[in-house]
Amino acid sequence: MRGEHVFFHKMEASCVQCHKIKRVGGTAGPELTKLGEGFPRSYILESILFPDAKIAKGFENTTVEMIDGMVHVGFLKKETNTEIDLHTLLNKKLVIEKSMVKARTRLPSSMPPSYRALLTRSDIRDLVEFLSTKK
16 A cells, blocks of 8 residues: 555655554554544544644643743643643653743744645545545
């Protein structure tokens, strides 16, 4: 299947560097093993072409500036009325008291928006088809 080749082997895409399918791949992006179960092709296509449109829960890049001047950057994993759970880019888990936060900023998706330029229309179509079959 051509879409499988794009996901696992096409260097321009590097999907497998950040996303995992059946225990193969990275963890910087959401697991895609069962993507096709919950999301239609249109959602998958939009996620590839416009990665900032809808960022998967737990993968929102966030900068947190503390009152003491420290700055933490990572993925917002969970939030309550009093705490922020942040996983740093080095996979360190931080629980931050909101009362100690000076400022917080949502950053763009870590997925590059350049796939429209890097992949052919055929590559994108094949990748969407491949990912939609993951159930």
